Amino acid sequence: MTASHKPVPKPTPETQPFWDGTAEGLLRIQRCSACSRHYFYPRPACPHCGSDDVTWVTSCGRATLYSYVISHRPAPGFEQEGPYAIAVVELEEGVRMMTNIVGVEIMPENLPLDMELRVVFEQRGDVHVPLFEPAGGPNR
Amino acid sequence: MNIVIAGAAETDELGKLPHMSTAQLHLQAARNALADAGMTKDDIDGVATVGVPGPIQIAHALGIAPAWLDGTGVGGSSFLFHVRHAAAAIRAGMCTTVLITHGESGRSRVGAPRPALGPDSLIGQFELPYGxxxxxxxxxxxxxxxxxxxxxxxxxxxxxxxxxxxxxxxxxxxxxxxxxxxxxxxxxxxxxxxxxxxxxxxVTDGGGALIVTTEERARRSPVHLLxxxxxxxxxxxxxxxxxxxxxxxxxxxxxxxxxxxxxxxxxxxxxxxxxxxxxxxxxxxxxxxxxxxxxxxxxxxxxxxxxxxxxxxxxxxxxxxxxxxxxxxxxxxxxxxxxxxxxxxxxxxxxxxxxxxxxxxxxxxxxxxxxxxxx
Incomplete structure (x- = not known):
C-alpha cells in the first residue's frame, strides 16, 4: 500500500527503532526489564517504575479495538477515503496506540468495540505507518 | 490571607469579530476588568496570560511594570491555573494584584498564528498520520x-x-x-x-480578564477563592x-x-x-x-x-x-x-x-x- 499525500511522520532519535521496525514489517514497543511491563510511545525510561533498563521487543501485532471515531471531514491526504476510522487499539501486550482501521467498510455496525485486529503497514515516503485490519483479514 | 477575584469582564462583543486582533481582544478585556474592579493599571503588579501575544506584551501594552509574570500555557484550562498560581504568588508576597487575560481570534484568526506541530513531534509521529x-x-x-x-x-x-x-x-x-x-x-x-x-x-472570537488580589485590596464585592x-x-x-x-x-x-x-x-x-x-x-x-x-x-x-x-x-x-x-x-x-x-x-x-x-x-x-x- 502507498499513500503519498497523507502526513508522513518524521522519526527522532528515541523513536527511530520503532520506525526502523515498521520498515521491516515489525511492530516494536518497549519493555521494562525491571518490572516486566510494556509501554508505548517510545521513551528512554519506564513510565511505570522509572527504570531505564528497557529493551525493544516485537509485538505479536494482535490487538483489539478500544475506541474510535468516524471522521466525516477529511484531513489533508484523506480526501479520497470517504468517512474513515480514527481508532485507538490495544495490543495484546497491553499498550495502546492510535491508528486507522482498514480492510473493512467503515460503518459503526462493522466496528464493534473489542473486535480482534491485526497490524498491517502502509508505506508513506520513506516511512511505514502501522494500520490495523480485522484479524481474519480484509473483508471487503 | 483571603484571596479574591476583585474584577471580571469579557470583551464588549463575542462571536465573529474580524475587526479585532488577538491582542486587541486581550487588551479590551483587561480594560473592562480594571473598570469592573474600580482599579487602574497602576494597581496591577502581576500579569498572567496564555498564547499570543503573551504576558510581556500584555504588560507592556497596558503600561504595567510587572513584579510577577506567569505564562503557564496548558490549553483552555490555563486561566484556572493562573488564578491558582496568582493566589500562591500573592500569599508568598511576590505581588499583590494580578491581571489575568484571555483573547483569542478563534474564528477570524486575526493576529493568531497556528502553533506548528511538526511531523517529528509526539503527535506528529503518532496521531497526525491517521488523519x-x-x-x-x-x-x-x-x-x-x-x-x-x-x-x-x-x-x-x-x-x-x-x-x-x-x-x-x-x-x-x-x-x-x-x-x-x-x-x-x-x-x-x-x-x-x-x-x-x-x-x-x-468557534468564536472573544476575550475575558480577571483581577485577583487580597480581600483587603478589593474595591467592590469580591468573589472568594476557597x-x-x-x-x-x-x-x-x-x-x-x-x-x-x-x-x-x-x-x-x-x-x-x-x-x-x-x-x-x-x-x-x-x-x-x-x-x-x-x-x-x-x-x-x-x-x-x-x-x-x-x-x-x-x-x-x-x-x-x-x-x-x-x-x-x-x-x-x-x-x-x-x-x-x-x-x-x-x-x-x-x-x-x-x-x-x-x-x-x-x-x-x-x-x-x-x-x-x-x-x-x-x-x-x-x-x-x-x-x-x-x-
Whole structure:
C-alpha cells in the first residue's frame, strides 16, 4: 500500500527503532526489564517504575479495538477515503496506540468495540505507518 | 490571607469579530476588568496570560511594570491555573494584584498564528498520520468506549446539548439561543461519529480578564477563592489511561474540594468545560457529583437544566454561548456573575460555585471553588 499525500511522520532519535521496525514489517514497543511491563510511545525510561533498563521487543501485532471515531471531514491526504476510522487499539501486550482501521467498510455496525485486529503497514515516503485490519483479514 | 477575584469582564462583543486582533481582544478585556474592579493599571503588579501575544506584551501594552509574570500555557484550562498560581504568588508576597487575560481570534484568526506541530513531534509521529483534524476527531475518541462501558445512549449524549441550550435561551449574549430537541441534535450533520455538529463547541472570537488580589485590596464585592487544584495526564489523547474517566479531572477536583473544605451538597452552581457534549458527563462523575455511568441520565432528567438541583453551564457553555479555543476564561466569568447575582440566567441564591477547566484533550485540568462571601 502507498499513500503519498497523507502526513508522513518524521522519526527522532528515541523513536527511530520503532520506525526502523515498521520498515521491516515489525511492530516494536518497549519493555521494562525491571518490572516486566510494556509501554508505548517510545521513551528512554519506564513510565511505570522509572527504570531505564528497557529493551525493544516485537509485538505479536494482535490487538483489539478500544475506541474510535468516524471522521466525516477529511484531513489533508484523506480526501479520497470517504468517512474513515480514527481508532485507538490495544495490543495484546497491553499498550495502546492510535491508528486507522482498514480492510473493512467503515460503518459503526462493522466496528464493534473489542473486535480482534491485526497490524498491517502502509508505506508513506520513506516511512511505514502501522494500520490495523480485522484479524481474519480484509473483508471487503 | 483571603484571596479574591476583585474584577471580571469579557470583551464588549463575542462571536465573529474580524475587526479585532488577538491582542486587541486581550487588551479590551483587561480594560473592562480594571473598570469592573474600580482599579487602574497602576494597581496591577502581576500579569498572567496564555498564547499570543503573551504576558510581556500584555504588560507592556497596558503600561504595567510587572513584579510577577506567569505564562503557564496548558490549553483552555490555563486561566484556572493562573488564578491558582496568582493566589500562591500573592500569599508568598511576590505581588499583590494580578491581571489575568484571555483573547483569542478563534474564528477570524486575526493576529493568531497556528502553533506548528511538526511531523517529528509526539503527535506528529503518532496521531497526525491517521488523519486527525483538530479536537473534533481527537477529544471525541473516548466517547464510544465510555458508551459501551456505561450504557450511555446517543440520545443521552444529545441531551447535554439540549440542556445547555435551555440556559443559552435565557442569555442574550449567547451565540445560539433557539431551543433545540434531541431530534434536532441527532439530525445535525455528522462531524465525527458519534458526534453531530450540535454536540461540538462553537468557534468564536472573544476575550475575558480577571483581577485577583487580597480581600483587603478589593474595591467592590469580591468573589472568594476557597480552594483550587491542578493536574495533568497524557499529552496525546491516545495515551489517556482510561477512556471512561479523566485522571486530571479527578485529581484537580479532589484537591480543590479538600482545600475548600466543602462537600458536594454545598455546591449551588457548576461550570464544566464543554468543548464536546461528553465532557460535562466526565466532569460530573470525575468531580464526584454522581457515580460512574449516572451523569448521562442525570442530565437527561433535567437536573442540570433551569430549575434543576445542580445548575450546570448556565451561560450556555462552549456548545451554545461561546468557545474561542481556550474556553476556561468564560467558565470562570460565568461563575463570578452567578456569585455576584449578575448572570443573565441567574441561579437563585448561588453561594458556592465550582469551575472545572479542561486543557488540550483531557490533557490538563484545574478546578476552582468560588464563593460569594467569606466562609
Amino acid at each position: 486527525v483534524l483538530g479536537p473534533p476527531t481527537m477529544f471525541t475518541l473516548t466517547a464510544l468506549r465510555y458508551m459501551k462501558e456505561t450504557g450511555l445512549t446517543h440520545e443521552q449524549l444529545a441531551e447535554v446539548a439540549v440542556a445547555q441550550r435551555r440556559w443559552a435561551h435565557r442569555n442574550p449574549r449567547a451565540m445560539y439561543q433557539d431551543m433545540i430537541t434531541v431530534e434536532d441534535v441527532l439530525a445535525s450533520r455528522m462531524v465525527a461519529y458519534p458526534f453531530h455538529l450540535l454536540e461540538c463547541c462553537l 480552594g483550587s487544584g491542578e493536574s495533568a495526564e497524557s499529552p496525546i489523547i491516545s495515551q489517556m489511561e482510561d477512556f471512561t474517566t479523566s485522571a486530571a479531572f479527578r485529581r484537580s477536583g479532589e484537591a480543590a474540594f479538600a482545600e475548600a473544605g466543602i462537600s458536594h451538597d454545598d455546591v449551588d452552581h457548576l461550570m464544566i468545560y464543554d468543548a464536546f457534549a461528553h465532557v460535562p458527563i466526565y466532569g460530573l462523575e470525575d468531580l464526584g457529583f454522581v457515580k460512574r455511568g449516572e451523569a448521562g441520565p442525570f442530565i437527561a432528567e433535567g437536573h442540570t437544566s433551569p430549575g434543576g438541583r445542580l445548575p450546570l453551564n448556565t451561560n450556555g457553555g462552549g456548545l451554545s454561548y461561546t468557545h474561542t479555543g481556550m474556553y476556561g476564561m468564560f467558565a470562570i466569568q460565568e461563575s463570578v456573575r452567578q456569585l455576584r447575582g449578575e448572570a443573565a440566567a441567574q441561579v437563585p441564591d448561588a453561594e458556592v460555585s465550582v469551575v472545572l477547566g479542561n486543557g488540550g484533550m483531557f490533557a490538563s485540568a484545574a478546578t476552582l471553588v468560588l464563593a460569594g462571601h467569606r466562609p
